[in-house]
Amino acid sequence: MPTEPVIEVAGVTKTFAGVKALDDVDFTLNRGEIHALVGENGAGKSTLIKVLTGIHSPDGGRIARNGRISTIYQEVNLVPLMSVAANLFLGREPRNRLGLIDRTRRDAEAKELLQGYGITADVSSPLGTLAVGEQQMVALARAVEADADVVIMDEPTSSLEPREVETLLDVVRKLHEQGIAIIYVSHRMDELYRICDTVTVLRDGVSVHSGPLKELPRIELVSLMLGRSVNEIQKHGTTAFGEDHHADTLPVLEALDLTSKPRINNIDVSIRPGEVVGLAGLLGSGRTETAKAIIGALPLDHGTVLVAGKPVPHNVKAATRAGISMLAEDRKTEGIIPNLSVRENIVLAALPKLSRFGITSRSKQDRIVDAFIKRLRIKVSSPEQKVAELSGGNQQKVLLARWLCTEPKILLLDEPTRGIDVGAKAEVQALIDELAKEGLAVLLISSELDELLDGADRLIVLRDGEVAGELEGAQLTREHVLNAIAAEVMDDADGNQNSH
Amino acid sequence: ESQQTTTSGGPAASAAQQQSAGPGCPRSRTGYPQVDVKGATVGFSQSEKEANPFRTAETQSIKDEAAKKGVDLLYTNAQSDLNKQISDIKSLLDRGAKLLIVAPLNSDGLQPAFDAAKAKQVPVVTIDRKVTSQPCTDYLTFIGSDFVEQGKRAAQQMIKATGGSGKVAILLGASGNNVTVDRTKGFKDGIANSGLQVVAEQTGEFDRSKGQAVMEQLIQSNPDITAVYAENDEMGVGAVTALKAAGKTPGKDVKVVSIDGTRNAVQLIADGSYTAVVESNPRFGPLAFETLEKFAKGDEIPQNIVISDDEYDSSNAQQKLGNAY
Amino acid sequence: MTLTATRTATRTRWLQDNGVYVAVVALVLFNVAFTANFLTVGNFRTQLVQAAPVLIVALGMALVIGTEGVDLSVGAVMALAAAIIPLYLGAGPLVAIMMALTVGLAAGAFNGFLVAKVGIQPIVATLALLVGGRGLALVIADGRLVQLHDPAFLALGTDDVLGIPISVVIAGLLALTVAALTNRTTFGRQLVAVGGNRKAATLAGLPVNRVLIGVYTICGVLAAISGVLATSRLAASDPADMGLLMELSAITAVVVGGTPLTGGKVRVLGTVMGVVLMQLVRATLIKHNLPDSIAQMIQAAIIVAAVYVARERR
Amino acid sequence: MQATATRTKVLQRQGAAVALILMVAVSWLVFPRFGSLDNLRDLALQGSFLAVIALGMTFVIITGGIDLSVGSLYALGGVLAAWGSQYGFLVALTLPLLVCGAIGFVNGLLIARTNMAPFIVTLASLLFARGLLLAITDEGANTYQIAPDSAFVELGRGTVFGFGYPIFIAAALAVLGGLILNRTTFGQNVFATGGAEQSAVLLGVPVAKTKIGVYTMSGTLAGLAGALTAAYLQSGVTVIGVGTELDAIAVVVIGGTLLSGGMGTVLGTVIGVGLIKVIQNVINQIGTLDSNYQSVVSGVFLLIVVVLQRILRR
Numbered sequence A: 001m002p003t004e005p006v007i008e009v010a011g012v013t014k015t016f017a018g019v020k021a022l023d024d025v026d027f028t029l030n031r032g033e034i035h036a037l038v039g040e041n042g043a044g045k046s047t048l049i050k051v052l053t054g055i056h057s058p059d060g061g062r063i064a065r066n067g068r069i070s071t072i073y074q075e076v077n078l079v080p081l082m083s084v085a086a087n088l089f090l091g092r093e094p095r096n097r098l099g100l101i102d103r104t105r106r107d108a109e110a111k112e113l114l115q116g117y118g119i120t121a122d123v124s125s126p127l128g129t130l131a132v133g134e135q136q137m138v139a140l141a142r143a144v145e146a147d148a149d150v151v152i153m154d155e156p157t158s159s160l161e162p163r164e165v166e167t168l169l170d171v172v173r174k175l176h177e178q179g180i181a182i183i184y185v186s187h188r189m190d191e192l193y194r195i196c197d198t199v200t201v202l203r204d205g206v207s208v209h210s211g212p213l214k215e216l217p218r219i220e221l222v223s224l225m226l227g228r229s230v231n232e233i234q235k236h237g238t239t240a241f242g243e244d245h246h247a248d249t250l251p252v253l254e255a256l257d258l259t260s261k262p263r264i265n266n267i268d269v270s271i272r273p274g275e276v277v278g279l280a281g282l283l284g285s286g287r288t289e290t291a292k293a294i295i296g297a298l299p300l301d302h303g304t305v306l307v308a309g310k311p312v313p314h315n316v317k318a319a320t321r322a323g324i325s326m327l328a329e330d331r332k333t334e335g336i337i338p339n340l341s342v343r344e345n346i347v348l349a350a351l352p353k354l355s356r357f358g359i360t361s362r363s364k365q366d367r368i369v370d371a372f373i374k375r376l377r378i379k380v381s382s383p384e385q386k387v388a389e390l391s392g393g394n395q396q397k398v399l400l401a402r403w404l405c406t407e408p409k410i411l412l413l414d415e416p417t418r419g420i421d422v423g424a425k426a427e428v429q430a431l432i433d434e435l436a437k438e439g440l441a442v443l444l445i446s447s448e449l450d451e452l453l454d455g456a457d458r459l460i461v462l463r464d465g466e467v468a469g470e471l472e473g474a475q476l477t478r479e480h481v482l483n484a485i486a487a488e489v490m491d492d493a494d495g496n497q498n499s500h
Numbered sequence B: 001e002s003q004q005t006t007t008s009g010g011p012a013a014s015a016a017q018q019q020s021a022g023p024g025c026p027r028s029r030t031g032y033p034q035v036d037v038k039g040a041t042v043g044f045s046q047s048e049k050e051a052n053p054f055r056t057a058e059t060q061s062i063k064d065e066a067a068k069k070g071v072d073l074l075y076t077n078a079q080s081d082l083n084k085q086i087s088d089i090k091s092l093l094d095r096g097a098k099l100l101i102v103a104p105l106n107s108d109g110l111q112p113a114f115d116a117a118k119a120k121q122v123p124v125v126t127i128d129r130k131v132t133s134q135p136c137t138d139y140l141t142f143i144g145s146d147f148v149e150q151g152k153r154a155a156q157q158m159i160k161a162t163g164g165s166g167k168v169a170i171l172l173g174a175s176g177n178n179v180t181v182d183r184t185k186g187f188k189d190g191i192a193n194s195g196l197q198v199v200a201e202q203t204g205e206f207d208r209s210k211g212q213a214v215m216e217q218l219i220q221s222n223p224d225i226t227a228v229y230a231e232n233d234e235m236g237v238g239a240v241t242a243l244k245a246a247g248k249t250p251g252k253d254v255k256v257v258s259i260d261g262t263r264n265a266v267q268l269i270a271d272g273s274y275t276a277v278v279e280s281n282p283r284f285g286p287l288a289f290e291t292l293e294k295f296a297k298g299d300e301i302p303q304n305i306v307i308s309d310d311e312y313d314s315s316n317a318q319q320k321l322g323n324a325y
Numbered sequence C: 001m002t003l004t005a006t007r008t009a010t011r012t013r014w015l016q017d018n019g020v021y022v023a024v025v026a027l028v029l030f031n032v033a034f035t036a037n038f039l040t041v042g043n044f045r046t047q048l049v050q051a052a053p054v055l056i057v058a059l060g061m062a063l064v065i066g067t068e069g070v071d072l073s074v075g076a077v078m079a080l081a082a083a084i085i086p087l088y089l090g091a092g093p094l095v096a097i098m099m100a101l102t103v104g105l106a107a108g109a110f111n112g113f114l115v116a117k118v119g120i121q122p123i124v125a126t127l128a129l130l131v132g133g134r135g136l137a138l139v140i141a142d143g144r145l146v147q148l149h150d151p152a153f154l155a156l157g158t159d160d161v162l163g164i165p166i167s168v169v170i171a172g173l174l175a176l177t178v179a180a181l182t183n184r185t186t187f188g189r190q191l192v193a194v195g196g197n198r199k200a201a202t203l204a205g206l207p208v209n210r211v212l213i214g215v216y217t218i219c220g221v222l223a224a225i226s227g228v229l230a231t232s233r234l235a236a237s238d239p240a241d242m243g244l245l246m247e248l249s250a251i252t253a254v255v256v257g258g259t260p261l262t263g264g265k266v267r268v269l270g271t272v273m274g275v276v277l278m279q280l281v282r283a284t285l286i287k288h289n290l291p292d293s294i295a296q297m298i299q300a301a302i303i304v305a306a307v308y309v310a311r312e313r314r
Numbered sequence D: 001m002q003a004t005a006t007r008t009k010v011l012q013r014q015g016a017a018v019a020l021i022l023m024v025a026v027s028w029l030v031f032p033r034f035g036s037l038d039n040l041r042d043l044a045l046q047g048s049f050l051a052v053i054a055l056g057m058t059f060v061i062i063t064g065g066i067d068l069s070v071g072s073l074y075a076l077g078g079v080l081a082a083w084g085s086q087y088g089f090l091v092a093l094t095l096p097l098l099v100c101g102a103i104g105f106v107n108g109l110l111i112a113r114t115n116m117a118p119f120i121v122t123l124a125s126l127l128f129a130r131g132l133l134l135a136i137t138d139e140g141a142n143t144y145q146i147a148p149d150s151a152f153v154e155l156g157r158g159t160v161f162g163f164g165y166p167i168f169i170a171a172a173l174a175v176l177g178g179l180i181l182n183r184t185t186f187g188q189n190v191f192a193t194g195g196a197e198q199s200a201v202l203l204g205v206p207v208a209k210t211k212i213g214v215y216t217m218s219g220t221l222a223g224l225a226g227a228l229t230a231a232y233l234q235s236g237v238t239v240i241g242v243g244t245e246l247d248a249i250a251v252v253v254i255g256g257t258l259l260s261g262g263m264g265t266v267l268g269t270v271i272g273v274g275l276i277k278v279i280q281n282v283i284n285q286i287g288t289l290d291s292n293y294q295s296v297v298s299g300v301f302l303l304i305v306v307v308l309q310r311i312l313r314r
């Protein structure tokens, strides 16, 4: 294998208002290799990528690029109001003889191209109408088609479901065969071991290890990332969930016949105190919608939500008061208030409780905020730090803390571990366990099957906005779930494979 | 000349004795058809909202006289938008106006409207503001005050009140407005040979509160001001409020002269806290219709019909208070 | 090298946060040196009295801007308040003032309703009232300026409390109230959260609609208070000119004071200083008898300079 | 069901068009004079000046910005054209385009490179351009006249079938604008910049250049509108353009362009211009309306249109 570097970085440093995001980092990417970039939340992965692509200019160090780079950034970075086709071809649109954009051709080409990625949506509709996963695939298609020598993928699978992950990995392999070098960032260990050749580990902005991946046992990789010795890391399964929960009382949450056409149809969900109910399904099957319907953020055609047997008016305020809380899927647009401090973000939902006659009490706030920062191990320089400056995982913890402050009875968690590093993920999962033990009713939405299987006591499987089945106890196996989730779809996929 | 009064009180504008010489304009020269005022459809295009006394009295005077003469009056208001005034005039023509009275928003820029009137052979009488187009061809005649002259008369009042020496502050009208330009020129020409010295000239935008605010600043920076010339009454009244608040006695330590003849200002003269007001008579109704009648008869119409404006000072304010608008 | 870089960064940061105070101090020093009779009690009094109505409007505007909104109707609301006063002055100044404030409250609530419940973008929602409100005021007042003579009402514009003009005292108290409101109350923090990320605030169960309607209502009432004070100072109800272009003055002061138009942040003291700065600029230009043309260009330059210093870095 | 869905979609996107057709139909029936050729010609001509300004504003608003300076630039453009006309047609036409374009360019530069809010930057140039205008007209004392028989006047006064040249110029520019917006890379960049600025940067869109481009365009078009108006009026009138920026913003928004950026059409803007002008015309047709009521009616109309649009979009 020729080891000709396409990207070489030496001694790069980058500081954000006091935070050293990158500290004297060396990094080399060779032609044709798939290079894993790993590290805890806030280790500096995204920052390194932005420095590589020139979005950020480093404070010091040297960068040599030898070829064109194409990037899929961590958050979907496309334009939601523009059409799918326009997004795909932005900046390199096909033109007619007059030099004007040939929209017919653009749409036709886009349609054909996206079929290769399993997307059949109308390419002339706004990108924003696609599910997050589909958007991520469009971003992937855009990056891959850009004729680059290097493709950088920052957590490309974080919002993909298993079938789409396979499609993505296929694409990665295809690129690899064409001799294109790839930087691959992910918190999902098994993906890394399946496709990557080499690995670089960042910890607190410092590159602590660089070398072949296959020779590095998983446990050692994790210890490098967390900076703790192998012995220190308890051996556990893929998730940190413990035993099943005991819940034999009456359901605290009953959602009956939730319907909001065309997204969801006649969905029933009930959760008992101390129970974790999982919502499984493909992207776009209506899981987020279901959760939003329960909390009253989605206009309903009909349906009722009962908390402890009492009907709750259909709006977020009433639901919150009744004890329902929801951790939104997209923390950037629906979660954090970027301008406000960590403290203010945490106390936001509980403010009325922490105030007297509408006057806020700073001491009460500080007490509660300190407690949660400790309990959830949120990494902040001070509670007064702007939340926008935190890494994704820590932002997620801040949001969890926001909800726990309100002492809810029911917690709706939409992809609570998306984009969170192994350490933090384990913490969040353990926390969910703990909360359930304390008697909370939890609705857990996740695209990671393992998380659902280990974490949930019962699984409701959605398909096209309807309940396709409920699994419990011994039925909670990969095979059962996959069957229920996607019976037809899997058939389709098989059909495609046959015709290959 | 007999004095006509209108319902809005005070005498109607009457032509001054001395009119500038120049060729008159008989209907024969225009070739326009004869239109009897009685029963005719007459269009009136007002330039600004009737939110200040001048415009209120002006519109009222036209409407009253129209009713008296039995004409069918069409009325539009351009809301201070020049393009709208052009449209307004065109639409008046379109709606069948055979005679037009226009209070122009600005001296320039109405040419397209005049051309439209010319094409339909409709005579246009402009009131209160003279336009730069050709009389007799583009429009029939102008009826109104001579703003430069008003400024000069204000200067004379000021010289009389101050004895021709002291420091004057000028509260200018709105920038870019030709009334401002003319009243400033007249006043400055008028005081040129006196001992009056202009120490500040700042715009109060013809607005009472702006006039007051500017005056407050000027009193602070130039405590030795002895006279204020305001280019309309509103700013003058504002200046009086400012002067009083600063502990001065307007009309005594600081002379205040302005132009317009609104009731508020004239009342202040009568009360002794204002020096003088040069009138700008807005009651054009009778004179405007009379001119149109003469035109129909075939008489020669002079290019400009300058009206004789009155003056108010301490000697006559009390008895003439009824004339103010 | 890093040390100097950090020091420069700290310095820009400091300037960014305190630029408006620096500008006010600089302008005061300039005037002390070059403007005749600047250092007099009367002069400071004049500046404060003139700044008070603008400040009161700007306080409301700052709150609205904090929710990522804007209120173009404040000038029209001032005119409405002015038009109402003479109608009820016969029943006593207190009744007249209450009626004027009620109208401001109604106008603000209407704006808030359009923004929160109907979902119209703030600029457009309040543009309707900007266009129609002044017309309505003129209709109410029959298009006329009315001279006011009620001594109790006029005292509001001329009298002092402890040697400080009443309107200045009121403006100061309101500034303190608004500062406490934004920083120390649930409502204030919710307001900033709504401006910072409305979607997230909704999902967090915040009473978003109530906050929005509340903020526009407060802004409407403050505009009405300002209209009342300005009317009493003018000793006349002048709906045609009252508060003309006030929306732009208020927005300018708020932004110059360091509150970003993108919402999620309210700087009350900054707003006060923004108003003072713009007042001093105007005063300086008048006192130096600059022609309107130069005065407008200088104002433009100062606005750009002040906002440039206080801008948020990317 | 599909058909209904499509129909609602059409209705949603063309709410303004539907309103315009209704307005025209009703006016035609109620006011016999409304449909006269003379009236329609004048309507179109009056609309054309606003349309040229609003075209630039459309681009600016799609990038998520706003341009308050267009009213002043419109007036400045007219004055420059009138002054330039003494040196011939070419100078009269290009001088306003160059100067106003340059001010627009500076707007864009400040907005794109320094992260200052468009609202405040263009507010400053509103003042600056007005000041400049006053400076070159001796504080407004000089109104430059254009020789009535010059070729430049023909540009504003010439007609084809009675329809003035400015109508055709505006129409051609609208078509060109539509093509640029939808069929060129620049147009796509405009949408991307307004739709999601951060993403656009990451997608390699030259966001700064795009912004500079739209503000330059907006300034230039405002200057052009001023030049055309001067040619039509045969003089460089100094008092026009006050509040024109609000008219332009209103028509763009009525036309369905999102004030938050990322979405909009030129056709919508043209329809918006049509709506505003028809409303104004109808008020005149009614004839007897008190001048104070006129703005109330305009405000109410504006409100009805935006509320309807909002309801349709749901």
Ligand SMILES: Nc1ncnc2c1ncn2[C@@H]1O[C@H](COP(=O)(O)OP(=O)(O)OP(=O)(O)O)[C@@H](O)[C@H]1O
Binding pocket: A016, A017, A019, A020, A021, A039, A040, A041, A042, A043, A044, A045, A046, A047, A048, A074, A389, A390, A391, A392, A393, A419, A421
């Ligand atoms: N624009 C910014 N301003 C201030 N601090 C920043 C900024 N971007 C990143 N940081 C800080 O730099 C550090 C590295 O962040 P980065 O986004 O690179 O982490 P990451 O490794 O990609 O984490 P994750 O796995 O959560 O995506 C963090 O401490 C973060 O808070």
Ligand SMILES: Nc1ncnc2c1ncn2[C@@H]1O[C@H](COP(=O)(O)OP(=O)(O)OP(=O)(O)O)[C@@H](O)[C@H]1O
Binding pocket: A128, A129, A130, A131, A132, A133, A263, A281, A282, A283, A284, A285, A286, A287, A288, A289, A290, A329, A447
């Ligand atoms: N704003 C929207 N407008 C139109 N369609 C939407 C919108 N949001 C979601 N949808 C559609 O509704 C369906 C359900 O989406 P939803 O986000 O609930 O899926 P999900 O199962 O939660 O998947 P995910 O894993 O992305 O959260 C999808 O087909 C999606 O495309």
Ligand SMILES: [Mg+2]
Binding pocket: A045, A046, A047, A074, A154
């Ligand atoms: Mg990252």
Ligand SMILES: [Mg+2]
Binding pocket: A287, A288, A289, A329, A414
């Ligand atoms: Mg989802």
